Amino acid sequence: MRVSVILGHPDPKSLNHAIAAAAVNTLRELGHEVRFHDLQAEGFDPVLPAGEAARDAELPPLVALHCAEIAEADGLILMHPNWWGQPPAVLKGWVDRVLRPGVAYEFLPGDGGEGVPVGLLKPMTALVLNTSNTLAAREQAVFGDPLERLWADCILRFCGVGKVVRRMFGVVCTSTAEQRHAWLAEVAELVRREFPA
Ligand SMILES: Cc1cc2nc3c(=O)[nH]c(=O)nc-3n(C[C@H](O)[C@H](O)[C@H](O)COP(=O)(O)O)c2cc1C
Numbered sequence: 001m002r003v004s005v006i007l008g009h010p011d012p013k014s015l016n017h018a019i020a021a022a023a024v025n026t027l028r029e030l031g032h033e034v035r036f037h038d039l040q041a042e043g044f045d046p047v048l049p050a051g052e053a054a055r056d057a058e059l060p061p062l063v064a065l066h067c068a069e070i071a072e073a074d075g076l077i078l079m080h081p082n083w084w085g086q087p088p089a090v091l092k093g094w095v096d097r098v099l100r101p102g103v104a105y106e107f108l109p110g111d112g113g114e115g116v117p118v119g120l121l122k123p124m125t126a127l128v129l130n131t132s133n134t135l136a137a138r139e140q141a142v143f144g145d146p147l148e149r150l151w152a153d154c155i156l157r158f159c160g161v162g163k164v165v166r167r168m169f170g171v172v173c174t175s176t177a178e179q180r181h182a183w184l185a186e187v188a189e190l191v192r193r194e195f196p197a
Pocket of ligand 1: 081085086131132133173
């Protein structure tokens with residue numbers, strides 16, 4: 001199975017990077033082909049330039065590589081911190097530039113773009129791993145857990161992903177080393193469960 005793993009976090013010492021390493025190592029142990037991108041480390045430019053949204057636009061090589069990989073993916077893992085109820089800009093820009101028409105979705109003939117598009121990604125499983133400093137109950141009650149709606153409904157299912165599994169780890173800022181180790185073990189377990197060998 002080809003699994004794309006996309007990380008949006010600036011700090012290599014972060015919990016998010018440790019989560020990414022746990023996920024990638026587990027996927028490799030299971031024998032999967034892993035395509036891992038630390039977006040910030042590779043200098044992914046999140047700003048969609050004028051003209052690039054057009055269906056037939058010529059894409060810069062890095063964006064074209066991401067598009068080719070996501071079109072081939074049999075599984076997807078995304079990891080990022082909760083920043084204002086949203087992903088960091090580098091990952092938001094990855095969505096803007098990579099999940100593009102003709103790659104991730106397509107409007108049916110005769111639809112000028114106002115209708116419901118067809119998702120083009122494989123009907124795969126996507127695992128979304130988030131970190132947060134807000135208790136889960138407060139995130140839901142006060143903010144409506146915007147990351148759930150964003151990833152599951154607005155982006156991934158829209159693009160044809162069949163199953164979305166999401167886990168938000170927190171509260172990070174008050175967590176103990178023991179707690180963080182337990183979270184990393186849970187990441188490995190989730191990966192084994194959702195992407196079996
Ligand atoms: C710009 C910014 C915005 C943030 N917004 C939120 C927020 O809306 N809710 C929240 O619970 N934590 C928020 N945080 C805290 C991060 O979620 C937290 O630091 C991160 O999940 C910890 O994981 P890490 O060690 O991998 O960075 C924010 C942090 C930053 C830097």
